[in-house]
Amino acid sequence: MPEAAVVTVNLAKHYKYLKAVDGISFEVEENEIFGFLGPNGAGKTTTIKCITTLTRPSSGKIEVFGANVVQNPDKVRQSIGYVPQSLSLVNDVSGYENLLFSAKLYGVQGSVRKERIERMLELLGMKDRANDVVRKYSGGMMRRLEIGTALVHQPRLLVLDEPTIGLDPQGRRVVWELLRRLVKEFGITVFLTTHDMSEADELCQRIAIINHGKIVAIGTPAELKHGVGGDIVVLETKQNPETAAKILEKEQGIQISTVGENSLSVIVESAERYVPAIIGSLSSNRIQVEAIFAQKPTLDDVFLKYAGSRMEAEEVGGDWRQIKQVRRAFRKMG
Amino acid sequence: MLALFEKSAVVLELELRKMMHDQSDIIIRTIQPVLWLTIFGSVFGQLRQVPLSGVPYLAYMTPGVLAQSVLFMAIFTGVSLVWERDLGQLDRLLCAPIPRTAIVLGKALTGGVKGLFQAGIIFAIALVMGVSIIFNPLYMAAVIAVVLLFGICFSSLSIFVMTLLKTRERVMGIVQLITMPLFFASNALYPIELMPRWLQAISFANPMTYVVAALRALMITGDLSGLPTDLAGMGLATVIFVVLASAAFRKIGA
Ligand SMILES: Nc1ncnc2c1ncn2[C@@H]1O[C@H](COP(=O)(O)OP(=O)(O)OP(=O)(O)O)[C@@H](O)[C@H]1O
Numbered sequence A: 001m002p003e004a005a006v007v008t009v010n011l012a013k014h015y016k017y018l019k020a021v022d023g024i025s026f027e028v029e030e031n032e033i034f035g036f037l038g039p040n041g042a043g044k045t046t047t048i049k050c051i052t053t054l055t056r057p058s059s060g061k062i063e064v065f066g067a068n069v070v071q072n073p074d075k076v077r078q079s080i081g082y083v084p085q086s087l088s089l090v091n092d093v094s095g096y097e098n099l100l101f102s103a104k105l106y107g108v109q110g111s112v113r114k115e116r117i118e119r120m121l122e123l124l125g126m127k128d129r130a131n132d133v134v135r136k137y138s139g140g141m142m143r144r145l146e147i148g149t150a151l152v153h154q155p156r157l158l159v160l161d162e163p164t165i166g167l168d169p170q171g172r173r174v175v176w177e178l179l180r181r182l183v184k185e186f187g188i189t190v191f192l193t194t195h196d197m198s199e200a201d202e203l204c205q206r207i208a209i210i211n212h213g214k215i216v217a218i219g220t221p222a223e224l225k226h227g228v229g230g231d232i233v234v235l236e237t238k239q240n241p242e243t244a245a246k247i248l249e250k251e252q253g254i255q256i257s258t259v260g261e262n263s264l265s266v267i268v269e270s271a272e273r274y275v276p277a278i279i280g281s282l283s284s285n286r287i288q289v290e291a292i293f294a295q296k297p298t299l300d301d302v303f304l305k306y307a308g309s310r311m312e313a314e315e316v317g318g319d320w321r322q323i324k325q326v327r328r329a330f331r332k333m334g
Numbered sequence B: 001m002l003a004l005f006e007k008s009a010v011v012l013e014l015e016l017r018k019m020m021h022d023q024s025d026i027i028i029r030t031i032q033p034v035l036w037l038t039i040f041g042s043v044f045g046q047l048r049q050v051p052l053s054g055v056p057y058l059a060y061m062t063p064g065v066l067a068q069s070v071l072f073m074a075i076f077t078g079v080s081l082v083w084e085r086d087l088g089q090l091d092r093l094l095c096a097p098i099p100r101t102a103i104v105l106g107k108a109l110t111g112g113v114k115g116l117f118q119a120g121i122i123f124a125i126a127l128v129m130g131v132s133i134i135f136n137p138l139y140m141a142a143v144i145a146v147v148l149l150f151g152i153c154f155s156s157l158s159i160f161v162m163t164l165l166k167t168r169e170r171v172m173g174i175v176q177l178i179t180m181p182l183f184f185a186s187n188a189l190y191p192i193e194l195m196p197r198w199l200q201a202i203s204f205a206n207p208m209t210y211v212v213a214a215l216r217a218l219m220i221t222g223d224l225s226g227l228p229t230d231l232a233g234m235g236l237a238t239v240i241f242v243v244l245a246s247a248a249f250r251k252i253g254a
């Protein structure tokens, strides 16, 4: 059993009118990629700020590699590399200078420093652009450089807040590959937040689903999806789906998931076995099924099951716009 | 203690690197003092009634304009810090294992060093305009010390104000509110004896007055009798502001 990288017990952070984080407990194991999945305002950033010592928890305990964030903040700080949600690069100096600045802040000295910055530039694939001013970088390069600046002091834990927000699929892949490499080759532990289902699913070894400041489910993506209880069967009908739902509700082994305007989705143990029964039962009640298809559960279904709504419904939106604004503000500055 | 100065230097270094990449800020900041010297100086200098104890008006006002431009620059430190905080850039410093005081001191030092750049430029302009400045290396060194200390002092005051007021609008507001009175209720542009009584009282409590007095003594008149008091006062104020600002800073974060 590897040592725990982060141990969080009953963590809460209250703002004046709001419990942003409302008593959560979880552990991040060493050398895994652990994801925090949740909609806007769920409390992801607040949790990260508590872990990275940027804000003091209202109650509860956090330990990072055995060091308490409140009692021993400098030890925690030294062991963490943090990539915030909004870009924190200094945009009017070069990429090289950004790395140099981080190295100096964390007390990386002399020849070691030079060597590490060189290697970092290589790892990030930006050797040829190292001396350009950051303002001229693309969004993807900024993200990569930001990750680089968080790594020069060789932290054991890398904490990233929505590391791929605002990136195109290609840029996202690059970041994912980088993170996987860090875990595999350098033994780093990664803690990240996301509200992207596929990111949580494909990148993270374990995830915690958070909503309204509470963890509603935790486990590997496979476990969580398995926990939904089977396959999802979606059927479309021109008649009232509510009526269809009432009929199917009475059947053994069928669980209603959501009722749409002219569609209905149910959870069954195995789609192959239940589809004939569903069609049979509906047609004997004179409900015509226009289309039917089955799918394996996604993390969205997991979210639905535990949080009681679709994750998109929880989103306030505007993330894209937000990051673009920040970047524009950046370019204007200085 | 060593770590404190080392990390302050790192913060300072970054700010200077920013400045090196983009000198427009420094250049823009010289426009105002130039206007003061050329326009205000030449017009006001025509009024022969101003009792300046034998010093030409342009020479009289040069230290005042120098102090003013350092003041405006230093007092802006807090505003740019709120800006950095709002953008999340300050988090990069706050999550690093460095003393909070190093952040305050580093930013305040930046104010001082930028003030020196301003001083250099104003020196040059004044010389071009025919102001006779005392060329004594010791006096020059003392001018550098005063400007540096003044810049640090008001930068740290501005950082302290920033930690109290928190939002960008409020900090901007207070900065605009206090800079003008600091400037005009001082001996920067005219002798205190010309002021009405109530304004005289204010100007005696105004730190600007002592800075201008010190600079004027060192650059123009050569009468150093008041200098030790001026320096001691400023040094004390600086220490107080840095301590207050650091204490307020420590409350940010765990
Ligand atoms: N400094 C603060 N003062 C008051 N409320 C805050 C503060 N910071 C965050 N909140 C509130 O706490 C809640 C959780 O915010 P948080 O930033 O942790 O969400 P998040 O999961 O990171 O969301 P997003 O995906 O939008 O980044 C939100 O309702 C937010 O408005």
Ligand SMILES: [Mg+2]
Pocket: A044, A045, A046, A085, A161
């Ligand atoms: Mg967030």
